[in-house]
Amino acid sequence: AIAAMLPRYGVTAFCPTTVACSADALKTVLDEVRALRAAPQHGCARVLPAHLESNFINQDFKGAQPLECLRMPPAKRTLDIGRWTTDDDVLQTIQAALPDVGIMTVAPELANGMDLVRALTAAGIIVSLGHSGADYETSLAAIAAGARQATHLFNRMTPMTSRDPGMVGAVLSSDDVCAEIICDGRHVHPAVMRVAMAAKSPARIMAITDGTAGSGLPRGSTATLGGRRITVEDVARLDDGTMAGSVLTMDRAFACLVGQAGAGLVDGARMCSTSPARELGLQGHGVLGAGAVADLAVLDANLNVRQTWIGGEPVFDGLSLRP
Structure with a gap:
């Protein structure tokens, strides 16, 4: 349903993104991602490998992530990529679905967190720093260990001040x-x-x-995020008022x-197209030119989407999705 609706907003490809969850719930999601990638549906946005806003984040910076699903990374000796022997069921699930996991958010300051950064990087997963209380030095060490991305910069990470650059300062000052x-x-x-x-x-x-399940819904509508109710306002909010993603x-x-x-x-x-495509290693995406993938969005002078094309075919025209 998500892939079918996104073309009306000019989206031609997307990374399905999870909140922290149980291994069983994660397996269900990754099985669905695998199935959709193996058999793309006509008229739908392309499904890319998933982004896991994972279980391995700092509970003090969790935001709307469910506390009961957070955990510490396992010890280094269990993280030899290709030979994981960990009894951590979440990592076992990820290992079994490596081609369908593209990005994983990690808080590197957690015990064994830096080892997890190295292990995931070696496995070909993009490590994204976020939901983290890491200071500037720890953030730089994580970047040196292989982290290549920052999850929603400025939100749920240590801020930058004049005397303490924090994770924000490390990300802003690093070209990597x-x-x-x-x-x-x-x-x-x-x-x-x-x-x-x-x-x-x-x-x-x-x-x-x-975006959450509330994206595109009228103000006052409700949806769920990780099994909890969210209400659509200018952002998505939990019942206690916590900001829980966007409705963007x-x-x-x-x-x-x-x-x-x-x-x-x-x-x-x-920033909406070329940079993400390059970061994800998608050759021919996010550019217009001979030999490039013919995915594009056509906007009017008011920046409203008028048409969306995927693979050289129009899949959205005006207000009607083509069959």
């Missing part, structure tokens, strides 16, 4: 890391987006939605970058 930003103008102020663009350049920033769609993320953060059309498109 590509940073996600939730571009709804709520999670990150547009002025702060401009600072990030100046520090890293649009080539190293990926616009994301952090990618067309509005692009409009926010251009209209509020001051990015030009080219840089906005780069």
Whole structure:
């Protein structure tokens, strides 16, 4: 259903993203990802390997992640990639589905966290730093260990101050890391987006939605996230008021970058398309040119999506999804 609806927002491919969950729930998701990738559905956005906002994050920076699902990484001796002997059922599930796991969020300051960064990197999974209390030095060490990405920069990580750069400072000052930003103008102020663009350049920033099941629903609607109710407001919120992801769609993320953060059309498109495609190693995606994959979105002067094409075929036209 998600893949079928996303083309109306100009999306041609996406990484299904999980919250921390049980091994059984994770297996169900990854089995579905595998099936959809093996048999793409006509008219649907391409399903890419999943992003796991994993169990291995800091409980003090968990946000809306379920506390009961968080855990410490296992000891180093159990993490020889290709020969995992760990009894950690979540890692066993991931190991069994490696081709369908693209990104994994990790808090490197956890006990054995740095070993997990190295192990996942060796397995070909992009390690993304986030939901973390790591200081500047620990963040740099994680980057040196192989971390290549930052999960929703500025949100649920140590901030940057004049005397303590924190994880934010490590990400902004490192050319080796590509940073996600939730571009709804709520999670990150547009002025702060401009600072990030100046520090890293649009080539190293990926616009994301952090969208939940509430994305695209009317204000006041309810949905679920990790088995808990969320209410659609300007963002998604749990019943206790905790911000729980966004209700953003990618067309509005692009409009926010251009209209509020001051990015030009080219840089906005780069952050919504080219940068993510390059970070994920998707050859021929996110560019227009001879031999490139013919996935594209057509917007009008008001930045509303008028058409979406996937594989050279129109899959969305105006307000009607083509069969």
